[in-house]
Amino acid sequence: MSDLLGIGASGLRAYSRALSTIGDNIANAQTPGYARRTLELQENQAASNMPLYRSSIKPGGVQITGITRSVDAWLIADARVSSGDAERSGIRLDWLERVEGALSDKSNGISTALTKLFTTADQLSADPSNQALRAQFLQSVDDVASGFRTAAKQLEGMADGVAGAADAAVDQFNTNLSALEEINVGLRKARPGSTNQASLLDERDRLLDKLSAQAGVTATFDQHGAVTLRATASGDTLVSGGVVTPIAVTAGADGRLSYSIGGTPMPIATGTLAGYAEAANHIADQRAGLDTMAMQFANELNNAHQAGVDDGGNPGAPLFSGTSAANLTSTGLNPSQLAVGNATSGNGNMLAIGGMRGAGNPESQWAGHLASQAQATASARAHDAAAATRADAASAARSSVSEIDIDREAADLLRFQQAYSAAARTIQVARETMQALLAAI
Template identity: 35%
Template sequence: MSDLLSIGASGVRAYQTALSTVSENIANTGTAGYTRRTTTLGEVASIGGGIAARTSSNGSGVVVVGIGRSANAYRSQAVRSAGTDLAKTETSIAWMSRIETSLGDNKLGDRLTSFFGAAQTLSADPTSIPARAAMLESAGSAAAAFATTGKALDTATAELDATTSQAVDSLNSLGTALAKINDGIARSQPGSSSAAQLADQRDQVLDQMSTLTDVNTSFDGLGRATVRLGGAAGPAFVVGSDSGQAAYARNDEGAVQFTVTQGGATSTLSPSGGALAGFADGAQRLVAARDGLNAIAKDFTAQVNAVQAQGRDLDGKAGTAMFATGDTPTDISVALTDPRGIAAAGANGSMRDASNLAALQTIRSSGGFETRTVNLIAGNAAALQQRTTVADAQSAIRDGAVSALASASGVDLDSEAVDLLRFQQAYQASSRVIQTARDTFQSILEIR
């Protein structure tokens, strides 16, 4: 009789746990990062065998072996890899768009065209003071466009540094969180609900890490994650309950550098994916755009000033520099304030001579300032368009990977409804077994 009671009681306990697991699944249908859980049941073995088993007073029954997760390591890794690639591309796109805005918003090419157009207009009447004033005004607009464009690129560079530093701080915070989760997994009972919750948290942290940089993960028998950054050959970042510290800096050439310090040793991190790789690409493109703009500005001011120096102004004096340059090649201002000072005439020309203005048109063609400006903008725009196309494809790949993972590890309400009904019936049947045992025992007690 005690066998019947213990069997029924074990069933009630086991199916109560199973019902709780199903209820947890249903409640977390829309919870991001939640992995479907299952209750694994096992038969309670009899003591010994043969006659001893048949005469044993201990009943059999069912016991909860553990709470499992419907995790799929391969599909989870596919989601992380796709997310890493997409994060790199999207981050690159963000900074390439910023470069496009910085180069295009100030209409530098149009200002250069207006400057040379004003010089050509002045050549028709070199003695015209209004035409000279218009040329000086165009020179000021071109100088301002150079300065504003340079400052826009400098501002973008400063903001990239700040954003990258924040991303590195986030990576360090995630590393610290993962180390604590690893410690919690080591302390939790394998197969328990808390172990499953910690495993979900571990996977969510790894997913977030993968959007920042490419990560290589391995797991021990308990489920603790070891993480290397930058691929399998990269520096160790999280080992057990110990987490390293990533850092960000720039070298003298303006290139981005990342390092990881773990266990007292500092290693170089070379991310090939994630936002950090996108930041590195953006920084490289910003440096290239700045160098290209500097070269145009330097050549423009030097050649225009050289033309000025070889001519004569309206008063027959040698021409002076039209532009002055500050700390950077794009920090340009108009040094010439008097319209009469424009050296329109050649060295031996009269006041109505405009041969020196023709020299400006010559350097316009040979220097290619407008063409170089257009090419600088167009080159970035073409690369941006190409990168956007890649992002669309990578987004579709990631969506497919997420859907595949959800089908394998997510909650299906239809199957949960079936399990709910099945476990409910089993629970009720186990309760009925206990009631039957009680009724039978009461009947025996009433025998006289």
């Protein structure tokens, strides 16, 4: 009779825990990073005089062996790698699109100003004394300089923005490293197979997902599930044996980013941190290219203008001053100081300036620069689309193992409810039988 009561009691304990586990699954069906949990049950064998002989072992109910999480280590690793690639390409594309916008004619008007300048030069060659055309030419010079300054200022702001975003991302990365070590401490204390351990493992995996999306990391686990974390590209240890080693980011004078750990340079090839580094490199290249083009154009036009003479017969003065796109300005000449003619004719210099149009002229060079940026952006967009598709597929494959199927949970809920009722009925039968035996004495 005591065996019957023990069997019923073990069933109540086991199926109550199973119902609680299913309730957790249903409640967390939409919780990111939650892995489906399953209560592992096995037959509880009662004592026997001959324990090595199966037929002599009497059943003693059911016992709980622990809670398991529905996860696939390979699918998780693949999802993390693809997530890091997608984050890197997404960050890079975002900033390349901003650079493309900063260089566009809608943003700075450089293309329009260049076209207007050479068109006005052609018009002045036909009507060299026209004061309105002269003023229009000088205004075009000022518009070109203003356009280069606007583009340079926007690119400088983007460089600062990338550096600030990278600094915030590094802070968050280091915070996640510290949080991961706290989870390690909890896992080493948690009872194997417990709900607490499963919750800690879920949080561990969520943190590893975030860290993988931020930078390439490689995780190894001990018998408790605690993590030793290393940087994938360099092999540097980030979390190990209770020690957390944070990383740092430094922005150079040109805005390029470099990461380090313990003062040693640390390469990062994937994740948001890699995306910020690549974006910073691209912006730095565009700033240098903008300076080169601005000064090349200013020098060419200054030389061309200084080859002519103004209305007073004086050599033409420089049209531009400055040492970079950021400080390029027009010299503020008045219409009478415009060197329209040269030593041979009253419109010869404007003819020469108008003749600068053609292969390799400032207009075509600037158009080629914009086309190069557009091509880089289009390439980044295609790469981002491919990386996002792969990341989505890897995430879906991972979720197919870990996600909660409400229909399956409902079926299990009904099954364990019936098992719980059966266990309760077993205890009731034992009680009624015992009462009947006592009443018969």
